[in-house]
Amino acid sequence: MSRQVWLCGPDGGRSPGELGEQIGSVGSQGSVWTLRGRPGEIAKVVHRAAGDDLRRRLTAMLASPAQWTRRDGRLLVAWPSAEVRRRDDDRLLGYAAPRLATPHFADLPVLFNPAARRRMLPAATWSWWLTVAEQLARAVHAVHQQGHVLGDLAPANLFVTADATVTLIDADGWQLRDPAGGPDLPCPFSRPEYTPPELLGAGPARRDPAGDHWALAVLVAQILSLGFHPFGGVPATAAGPVEEIDNVRARLCRALGAPVRAPAAAPPTTLFAGVLRQRLSEALDAGHDEPAARPQPLTWAAALSRSRRELVTCRVSGSHVHLREPGGCPWCAMVAAGARDPFPPPERRLSPPPERRLSPPPERRR
16 A cells, blocks of 8 residues: 555545554554644554545535534544545545544543553542443434434544543544535444444444433443443353343343343442442433433433442542442442452652653643
8 A cells, every 4th residue: 555645634635644654453444644744643554445435425524624622622532633645546445533642542442441540540439430431421412413423433433532521533424414415424333332222233223312322321331330341240140251242132131130140350230239220220221112211312421421420438448439329339349349449549759750650631722
């Protein structure tokens, strides 16, 4: 592949560019490259770019550069800024977008790893995770306000910062509203473990925001459980491991008390108390058969904000914060069950290595 490219902006202008090194992949969908001389941008090279689908998607996206920034200038969505075309034959390769890199950003699956979490966010408590979930809910609301449906809402498509800002990536895979008034461009892919029950096993279909409402509820539960999927676990009657989608079909949601076995590292479901438990029940129990019963993103945001205000501190460890409920501190319960403390007191170092910690992103001007 030639690395000499054109960057073609929304106004039709072209500027020369060059692909640098490959810094990531998007499964079978594509690869991510640096752009020489442009440290704040990446190029996503899409394997399906030879077809007509990506061209139509980028035409629609570049024609509607919505304000994908919060009031403080932090990014909501890493929205494409230009087409990337091979310079020698003008073939469409993919697109340029903002670069979300360490030490300011980390992809969410990395932070689900306990060792990485201790290294990058040594002082974070459960309050931080509640804020991440709230910011995710607000980001999903912003996408729906623009007429789009994410479709593939999953941890791999989320980047976060130390101040719990959430940024969505891979917007080219959404179900996109055509600003010219044509039919929506369909979402080509979604991960089964975040797909609503009504679409499991179904062929390509038009997505509804209620599908995102299901995925959002699953993600909120997973984020608050430090990475453990709410439909994870092994049913008592199972002889071996099962997939999350098997538990979805069987309506076995561990977060709502289903009888499944889980490792000691899975947080107790008692952490879902009060309004959080109520919203999860609406989304994943009532909402299993009735998509309209699933809470809206702003309803989730309000519940998460309220829960954060109601946190109490454990008498044993100042790093343990939780909702007040009869079971006591869920984090102490994890430790008592043989798990490593998910929120240990920060280690005291004379010279902590800042490059290994997640830093808040620099201020951006709109």
